[in-house]
Amino acid sequence: MKTKIINAHVISPGVDMKKATIVIQNGKIKSVGTECKDEKFDEIIDVRGKYVVPGFIDVHLHGACGYDVCDEDKPEAIEKIAEAKLAEGCTSFLPTTLTVANKTLMSAAKKVAAYKKAGEKFAKVIGIHLEGPFINPSCCGAQNPEFVRKPDIKEVLKISKVSPVKLVSFAVEEKGGEKFVEECFKNGIVPSCGHTGATLAQFMPGYEKGLRHLTHFCNQMTKLHHREIGMVGAGFLIDDLNTEIICDKIHLSPDMLRLIFKKRPIEHIQMITDSLRCSHLEDGYAFEMGGLKVLLKGGEARLVEGGALAGSTLWMNQGLKNLREVTGLPLKDLIRVTSWNQAIELGLGKQLGKIEKGFTADIAVLDPKTFNVCAVFVNGEQRI
Numbered sequence: 001m002k003t004k005i006i007n008a009h010v011i012s013p014g015v016d017m018k019k020a021t022i023v024i025q026n027g028k029i030k031s032v033g034t035e036c037k038d039e040k041f042d043e044i045i046d047v048r049g050k051y052v053v054p055g056f057i058d059v060h061l062h063g064a065c066g067y068d069v070c071d072e073d074k075p076e077a078i079e080k081i082a083e084a085k086l087a088e089g090c091t092s093f094l095p096t097t098l099t100v101a102n103k104t105l106m107s108a109a110k111k112v113a114a115y116k117k118a119g120e121k122f123a124k125v126i127g128i129h130l131e132g133p134f135i136n137p138s139c140c141g142a143q144n145p146e147f148v149r150k151p152d153i154k155e156v157l158k159i160s161k162v163s164p165v166k167l168v169s170f171a172v173e174e175k176g177g178e179k180f181v182e183e184c185f186k187n188g189i190v191p192s193c194g195h196t197g198a199t200l201a202q203f204m205p206g207y208e209k210g211l212r213h214l215t216h217f218c219n220q221m222t223k224l225h226h227r228e229i230g231m232v233g234a235g236f237l238i239d240d241l242n243t244e245i246i247c248d249k250i251h252l253s254p255d256m257l258r259l260i261f262k263k264r265p266i267e268h269i270q271m272i273t274d275s276l277r278c279s280h281l282e283d284g285y286a287f288e289m290g291g292l293k294v295l296l297k298g299g300e301a302r303l304v305e306g307g308a309l310a311g312s313t314l315w316m317n318q319g320l321k322n323l324r325e326v327t328g329l330p331l332k333d334l335i336r337v338t339s340w341n342q343a344i345e346l347g348l349g350k351q352l353g354k355i356e357k358g359f360t361a362d363i364a365v366l367d368p369k370t371f372n373v374c375a376v377f378v379n380g381e382q383r384i
């Protein structure tokens with residue numbers, strides 16, 4: 001199968017190329033450029049000047065369309081979520097679990113394994129992201145404190161046997177946190193500090209062991225204080241921390257987003273949605289999350305009790321539009337934070353995250369005004 005995409009406005013890390021032609025063969029990008037030799041193609045697609053960007057990689061999302069990764073009673077959950085993510089221009093994702101009982105985590109892993117085995121009809125799964133249960137009980141946010149436990153690599157490996165875990169969000173200051181960093185790396189898992197009450201001094205031993213990822217930067221971590229700069233301060237002080245950011249302008253105000261892009265190296269920022277089951281649904285939708293009641297009101301998903309933000313309803317394509325408007329940075333720079341940075345950290349930086357020769361043909365086509373998703377290709381196959 002040989003496909004040619006013509007009249008593309010290619011936006012890829014460091015590249016902004018109009019009137020480009022992209023040739024796709026056997027699921028990979030064969031060439032990108034403004035000139036294309038006259039060859040025979042099975043299919044020619046004219047995208048009429050629309051943006052053609054690397055398919056997004058969301059490394060932190062819990063659900064969509066009424067489904068959650070942790071739903072034990074809905075075997076179709078992962079497929080439904082993958083379908084919704086594809087509609088956002090997402091070609092790969094990390095189904096993200098909540099702080100819940102072990103049996104619920106095991107059942108989530110089984111569902112992920114089943115989706116992969118069935119051939120991943122929509123967006124592809126890179127691996128599981130365990131958000132908790134090894135978090136700081138005083139920084140739960142919308143995670144249920146009832147299920148919090150101490151860092152335990154054995155539990156992670158048990159889940160990983162069913163379907164590989166790629167990322168674990170945990171609080172490094174908890175007992176065994178430092179050792180947990182080492183054990184994650186030994187098993188090819190990226191550890192991430194999140195839902196944490198660590199001081200900078202408590203974080204540093206983990207950093208020395210290689211800890212480089214911060215879960216939803218600024219949310220549910222120690223705030224910046226001038227006598228103890230906390231984890232928010234760590235994110236600004238230490239360049240090579242990979243900071244997840246939720247770009248819905250609610251979890252981080254537009255000013256904070258501007259500050260992050262002004263002060264942090266763009267190659268260490270990763271956009272996430274942290275989307276909940278209420279994403280892709282209408283206002284007024286009420287649901288339970290890890291046993292806690294949540295209501296979607298005015299586009300914000302908050303706990304009924306206490307009012308903590310529970311996660312977002314953000315779509316990846318909207319997040320990119322928000323970033324463009326808020327920061328004013330060129331898209332060829334911003335586009336790093338929607339997939340390539342994630343791909344590099346997950347060891348896939350030579351395959352995913354760029355519109356470039358040799359890369360997997362995971363591509364999203366966006367309307368330049370609205371950033372609405374017009375087409376999505378996964379492994380070179382048009383799925384939207």
Ligand SMILES: [Zn+2]
Pocket residue numbers: 060061062096131274311
């Ligand atoms: Zn989350």
